[in-house]
Every structure is written in C-alpha cells, then in structure tokens.
C-alpha cells in the first residue's frame with residue numbers, strides 16, 4: 001500500500017513537539033510519494049492523540065493503557081512492527097530522542113530494513129528517499145539515497161518545523177499485545193524540580209568554566225527564567241567538576257541540541273562542545289577572550305566579563321517582556 | 325550474604341565487548357577527492373570513546389566476579405583495527421576477535437548482522453557496546469544486535485548492576501531517568517557517566533602483545549544505503565561581535581529581536 005507511518009511520542013498523555021515534527025516530515029514524504037500518512041500513538045489511558053489529525057494523519061492508531069505510561073521497548077516494537085507488516089509502509093519516521101534512538105534500531109532489525117538515524121533533511125529524488133545526516137561529530141554531512149523499502153528514519157529534534165495540514169484522522173484503537181518483556185521500564189525518576197530538558201528546549205543558556213563557581217549558575221538560571229521556555233546547559237568541564245548534572249551536558253559526550261537560540265557563556269567552544277550545538281538556529285557567545293573559538297560559530301558575540309554582561313542582559317530581557 | 329551470592333552468580337557470566345576503530349575527535353575532517361568519504365591521510369584513529377566505557381564496565385564486572393569470567397573484545401573493520409583491539413587487550417580484556425573487511429557498512433543493520441553471527445557462536449551472557457560510534461553517529465548497532473539475538477537490550481546506560489540471571493540499569497532520557505530491569509542474555513550500550521575508563525598500564529601494554537587476537541575475514545551484504553555525498557557542513561554565515569562589555573547588551577537584544585527574530 002505504501003505511505004508513511006509517523007510514530008508519536010508523549011509525556012503525561014500529551015503529544016510532544018517531536019511528534020508534530022515527525023508528522024510534518026512524514027506528511028511531506030507521503031505527499032511526494034503519493035501515499036497516506038498514518039500515525040501511531042502509544043501511552044497511558046489519558047493519551048489524546050487527536051491533534052495528529054491537524055497535521056495530516058489520515059488514520060491514527062492508538063494503544064492506550066496505563067502500563068504504557070513509560071517507554072516499554074518490547075511492547076512498542078511489537079505494536080509498530082505489526083502495523084508495518086499489516087500496512088506495508090514505505091517509511092517509518094520518528095524523533096531521534098532517547099525513545100526514538102532505541103525504538104528505531106529495534107524496528108529496523110525486526111523488519112530487516114535500513115535505518116537512517118538523526119536525519120536533518122529529507123527529500124524525494126527520482127523516486128527514492130534521500131536523507132542528510134551529520135556525521136563525525138557534526139564535522140561533515142552525509143547524504144544518502146535509500147535503496148530499500150521500507151526504511152526507518154529518525155529525525156533530529158528541532159530540525160523540522162511543525163506545519164499544520166488538516167487530515168481526517170480516524171482513530172483506531174489497538175490492543176496491547178501480550179509479549180514477553182525481556183526489558184522492563186520499572187520506574188521513571190523525575191528530577192526534583194520539573195525543568196525543561198536541554199535537548200527539547202527552544203532556548204538553551206549554557207555555561208562553562210568561565211562561571212568560576214557552581215553557585216554562579218544562578219545568573220544563568222535567572223536569564224533562562226527571564227527568557228521563558230529556556231533550559232540551562234553546561235560544558236563538559238563543569239559537569240566533570242560536579243557543578244552541573246550530566247543530563248545538562250551539551251556536546252559530543254553529552255546531548256545534541258538544536259534550539260532556535262543558544263547562548264554559550266564562559267564556554268571556549270572546544271570541538272567536542274560544538275559537536276552538540278552547531279545546528280542551533282542562532283548562537284550567541286559571551287566570552288572575555290576575543291580569540292575564543294566559540295566566536296567562529298557564533299552569530300552574535302559580546303566580548304567581556306560575563307559577570308557584568310549577563311545580569312544586564314537578564315534585566316533588559318525582563319524589561320522587554322514586561323513591555324509586550 | 326547478598327554479596328556472596330552476587331559473586332557466585334556473576335562468575336558464570338561470559339562477556340563480549342564490541343569496539344570500533346574511529347577517527348579521533350580532535351581530527352580535522354578532510355573530504356577525499358571522491359566526495360564520498362574522508363581523506364584518511366594523517367588521521368589518528370582511536371578506540372571509540374563510548375566503547376571505552378563498555379570495556380571498563382566489562383573489566384569491573386570481571387574483577388568483582390573473580391577468576392572464571394572471560395572478556396572478549398570484538399571489532400569489525402580493516403586490518404588496522406588490530407591496534408584498536410590491542411588497546412582493549414592492554415586495558416585488561418582477555419582475548420580479541422577481528423572480523424576483517426575493507427569497508428564499514430553505511431547501514432548499521434549490516435554491521436549488526438555480522439557482529440551478531442560472531443556473538444551467537446560465542447554464547448555470551450552479556451554483550452557490552454558503546455551507545456554510539458562517533459564517526460557514523462548511528463546509535464544503533466548494539467540495540468539491533470539485541471533484537472537479532474533475541475536478547476534483552478538497554479541503550480545509553482549510565483548505571484548498571486548485574487545480579488543473578490538479570491540486571492538493572494538506568495538510562496538518562498529527556499526529563500528524567502528510566503530505571504530498567506532486564507533478563508540475561510542481554511546487550512547493554514554504555515553512556516558517559518557509567519564509569520571512568522582506565523588507561524592501559526605499561527604492564528598491560530606488554531601483556532597485550534601476548535594475548536590471543538584472532539582474525540577472520542567476513543563478507544558484507546550488499547549495501548542498502550548509497551552514499552551520494554560527504555561534505556563539510558555549510559559554513560555558518562559570518563557572525564558579528566556586537567561590542568565589548570555590558571554596553572553591548574542593547575545591540576544584542578536589537579539583533580535577536582529584529583534581525584534574527586528569535587525574541
């Protein structure tokens with residue numbers, strides 16, 4: 001039958017932004033191929049996947065059960081595999097999130113089909129899917145033509161802008177398959193304070209060794225709060241020093257982020273740090289060393305002492321937000 | 325009591341670690357004249373940094389269990405990957421297997437199939453991999469092998485306990501930590517934070533030369549992903565230094581608001 005299946009991701013019953021990105025990329029691919037866009041949503045009983053219809057899904061399959069509140073790899077893989085076998089999609093798209101980076105390879109192995117991971121651009125050329133993906137820590141871009149059907153494609157978050165396109169999304173419930181759980185998620189530990197994750201936030205304010213002391217990250221937290229929708233990130237140097245948790249680390253051995261706006265404050269811009277943030281929309285650097293490598297990738301820079309600049313910036317942003 | 329039990333049970337575990345030879349992260353990437361691969365001249369190759377966590381974890385499990393546990397390092401790659409395996413042997417791995425090929429597949433499933441065939445014949449209880457190879461960034465091979473072997477698998481693990489016929493792992497995900505229980509045999513892929521990999525000691529390096537390293541040529545399946553181009557990333561348009569010190573802040577706000585339109 002062809003067509004595309006977008007696998008959606010949720011938290012607390014709400015679809016995440018990556019789901020709309022997958023739907024948007026999936027719909028464009030389906031249109032180019034002349035097929036349909038289906039969606040698969042898995043989550044707790046309260047999950048409402050109807051929004052997928054506004055993004056072009058013609059059928060929305062939903063497996064809703066409180067046992068699926070958190071990612072259960074064996075169940076998710078079985079549900080997706082079954083759907084692909086029944087409906088014969090040309091492509092399966094999902095976000096390259098912690099979930100997608102685990103589920104994508106499982107699905108490709110079960111379906112004996114190729115996987116293109118962490119894709120930043122997707123097109124149809126001469127009837128074949130063509131993808132671009134960063135490799136060598138973002139130091140090169142690999143363009144691949146997919147020569148097999150189907151193909152699993154994971155999309156780097158924040159690279160496909162969600163675009164509405166009404167579909168007539170009929171909802172179809174799926175029963176939870178009775179599969180053996182070789183791997184079981186038994187608990188989800190949330191951080192004490194609910195905060196945005198650096199990999200998902202539209203704005204990231206990152207700090208490095210230039211902050212001098214863990215307590216000074218308060219300056220960045222204030223800036224992030226003033227901006228709203230922002231998460232605080234960190235370089236490896238300060239994570240290794242124990243100033244910030246590893247979950248905040250941006251870079252090659254940390255998270256890959258692609259926010260609309262990225263601040264690098266007191267960060268030199270080592271190649272391994274750049275690996276994690278060079279695809280951000282706009283990069284701002286604040287550093288007292290005018291020769292710091294971070295200025296080579298920054299769109300805007302201010303040279304000077306962050307302890308003077310950041311409080312002023314926070315103050316100005318607050319003023320701006322108050323005037324809106 | 326509990327410790328004793330753990331020791332007795334870990335003893336039976338046979339561990340494999342998959343290690344890949346990759347260009348060092350510091351390497352400047354130059355594109356080869358074919359426009360489809362990197363120019364390897366002058367490139368320094370290393371053991372994939374994430375695989376160091378896997379090797380270290382295998383060695384710690386072995387040390388805890390005492391004699392009787394064997395750790396095997398396996399690589400798929402060119403003859404030169406012997407060097408990568410020697411590094412693992414020098415860290416303390418017992419033996420190594422090199423599956424020789426002239427190229428690294430584009431489709432991670434092809435790699436996973438070749439490695440799985442070797443793993444299956446070895447009858448391992450636990451397979452440790454890195455969560456991703458820093459050259460292809462696929463984040464796939466370990467998890468695929470779990471499926472191919474019909475084993476449990478957990479990816480991106482930053483805490484691991486093996487006990488009895490199973491284990492418990494933690495993996496960092498967006499907004500929290502998943503705590504996962506699994507049965508053995510299993511494939512676990514490792515993330516930073518799991519441990520601090522050791523450096524090979526001089527003694528280790530000497531001993532590594534005498535440890536068994538078997539090479540087996542393998543045939544790869546036909547490629548399903550065709551490389552059209554490998555290119556340097558588009559240059560970011562040249563940025564601007566807006567000024568020095570706090571007085572430059574209004575210019576920054578202006579630029580973010582009216583030029584970049586992100587505020």
Ligand SMILES: Cc1cc2nc3c(=O)[nH]c(=O)nc-3n(C[C@H](O)[C@H](O)[C@H](O)COP(=O)(O)OP(=O)(O)OC[C@H]3O[C@@H](n4cnc5c(N)ncnc54)[C@H](O)[C@@H]3O)c2cc1C
Nearest residue numbers: 208209210235236237251252253254266267268272288306
């Ligand atoms: C295998 C490997 C993996 C790695 N992975 C990562 C990774 O994932 N992420 C990562 O970030 N790094 C990673 N690194 C480490 C990386 O190489 C750098 O060491 C690290 O990024 C440096 O952190 P930093 O910029 O905070 O510190 P530094 O390099 O010390 O830079 C501090 C900066 O602060 C500036 N500064 C100081 N005081 C002030 C002030 N008052 N006002 C303004 N500016 C000031 C300085 O001019 C300097 O540029 C990795 C390294 C290796 C080898």
Ligand SMILES: Nc1ncnc2c1ncn2[C@@H]1O[C@H](COP(=O)(O)O)[C@@H](O)[C@H]1O
Nearest residue numbers: 342343400453454456457462463464465
């Ligand atoms: N050619 C290879 N030889 C041995 N192990 C590999 C190879 N390719 C991938 N792996 C293993 O699989 C992990 C993930 O690789 P990848 O899916 O390519 O990002 C690596 O960290 C290795 O542990």
